[in-house]
Amino acid sequence: xxxxxxxxxxxxxxxxxxxxxxxxxxxxNAAEIKxxxxxxxxxxxxxSKNVGAAINLKTRKVVFSxxxxxxxxxxxxxxxxxxxxxxxxxxxxxxxxxGTIVDDKNQxxxxxxxxxxxxxxxxxxxGVEKEYNIPIKLEVEQGKVIGSCKFMVKVAxxxxxxxxxxxxxxxxxxxxxxxxxxxxxx
Amino acid sequence: MILNIKKYVALSMMLGCxxxxxxQDDLSxxxxxxxxxxxxxxxxxxxxxxxxxGHSVELVNAHHLDFRVSHVFGAMGKTYxxxxxxxxxxxxxxxxxxxxxxxxxxxxxxxxxxxxxxxxVKELYDGYIKYKLLKQTTDNKMPLTLVLFTSASITSxxxxxxGTSETSxxxxxxxxxxxxxxxxxxxxxxxxxxxxxxxxxxxxFVKAGDENDMFAVxxxxxxxxxxRSAIIIDYYLPFSEYRKTLHKNKQYYNxxxxxxxxxxxxxxxxxxxxxNGGFIEQDILPYSPTSWSKLGIRFGFNICxxxxxxx
Numbered sequence: 001x002x003x004x005x006x007x008x009x010x011x012x013x014x015x016x017x018x019x020x021x022x023x024x025x026x027x028x029n030a031a032e033i034k035x036x037x038x039x040x041x042x043x044x045x046x047x048s049k050n051v052g053a054a055i056n057l058k059t060r061k062v063v064f065s066x067x068x069x070x071x072x073x074x075x076x077x078x079x080x081x082x083x084x085x086x087x088x089x090x091x092x093x094x095x096x097x098x099g100t101i102v103d104d105k106n107q108x109x110x111x112x113x114x115x116x117x118x119x120x121x122x123x124x125x126x127g128v129e130k131e132y133n134i135p136i137k138l139e140v141e142q143g144k145v146i147g148s149c150k151f152m153v154k155v156a157x158x159x160x161x162x163x164x165x166x167x168x169x170x171x172x173x174x175x176x177x178x179x180x181x182x183x184x185x186x
Numbered sequence: 187m188i189l190n191i192k193k194y195v196a197l198s199m200m201l202g203c204x205x206x207x208x209x210q211d212d213l214s215x216x217x218x219x220x221x222x223x224x225x226x227x228x229x230x231x232x233x234x235x236x237x238x239x240g241h242s243v244e245l246v247n248a249h250h251l252d253f254r255v256s257h258v259f260g261a262m263g264k265t266y267x268x269x270x271x272x273x274x275x276x277x278x279x280x281x282x283x284x285x286x287x288x289x290x291x292x293x294x295x296x297x298x299x300x301x302x303x304x305x306x307v308k309e310l311y312d313g314y315i316k317y318k319l320l321k322q323t324t325d326n327k328m329p330l331t332l333v334l335f336t337s338a339s340i341t342s343x344x345x346x347x348x349g350t351s352e353t354s355x356x357x358x359x360x361x362x363x364x365x366x367x368x369x370x371x372x373x374x375x376x377x378x379x380x381x382x383x384x385x386x387x388x389x390x391f392v393k394a395g396d397e398n399d400m401f402a403v404x405x406x407x408x409x410x411x412x413x414r415s416a417i418i419i420d421y422y423l424p425f426s427e428y429r430k431t432l433h434k435n436k437q438y439y440n441x442x443x444x445x446x447x448x449x450x451x452x453x454x455x456x457x458x459x460x461x462n463g464g465f466i467e468q469d470i471l472p473y474s475p476t477s478w479s480k481l482g483i484r485f486g487f488n489i490c491x492x493x494x495x496x497x
Binding site for chain 2: 025027029052053054055056061062063064065069075076077080081083084085088089090091096098163165166169185
């Protein structure tokens, strides 16, 4: 009898984790990342509206990824140089971040509210991985999760070389701004 | 009984851990569709609109103006008057061209230019239209880039009084020459691009015995050895009975250029060795009197820079 109760309990327990997964996962394939480089000679900005972003509010895992060719520049020559010479998009087509939310207060993120948190994870750009600790704002409301963050990336940390001739045109540190409106996974 | 409970606990814990590990990978997997290749056009088969002598499949970027200076010196070898006294050709300006090319949109470039002229017909003003018909895509659904090109040139030279000369123009229409070509290229890898170019030259007025129409096939390639440095080669194989005869008389050698391409971020530089100093196809193909083997080669350089015109 006990065996039956235990085994039924076990199975139900497993099922319950399965059930909760669907409601805790929010994602979008149309998140936006803006990148901005400020230098004495030139300001360069580009943005991609094809970023995939996903978050699991229970496990606190965060992922965002994009094809670097989706960064659109106003200047098509800049876009060509970005892909051909700097980010080398044919060798490294994807940039990805995988991390976990760090929340000292251990709040219940599945409840509606605005949360100022940090995400700690690995960012892979140009084939080079580096750990970042990024402040992130999560707004959980009415079945949507809106995530936004802004952080600086040193291009040299990801092996992106800037030739001395254009050093005044391209900043050593670029600012990345991420905005994702995520909906529950169906 | 106790042993069994422990087994169950251990099993459920294992399964629980497995679930947690699945979570992050699941998240990534949910997004993977985003990173699969769609039909993106391949970028930068070549870095600029020219190779050593002739055109590449590249167009000028939309709303950009490309200013181009092309210069070729004299022949280096003794057979062709290259000696220490003229620094092996460096004192001689065989040909110079200044050109402006404008990207109307990403598929259409229009241009004007003026050359000194390499062949017997000098003072050449040229204008051309270049249209990208097919674009190679990253998923290989379209394996090639195809660009159509047509150019007209007119000479402002004084008409020669020598009736046998090809510059003894009577009618102004005789001053015109045309080049039409289909540039076909494929970017095989980030390093290697190859191009093949069937071309038709029509000159309204030619010397007695020469052909008004001539056809040729161009072969060209680019091998990048760093992100910003490459070797470029271009070669033309003409189909012309008149030129076959000229070749037998050591007066025509197929145009061949070998060069180094440098991308500095703002400019593209070409440093070339060519046996033919023409910068427009109507000036390259008909006249090519010096050979590589006898050091009839000339040092040439191209500099170009793109400026964005419309914000």
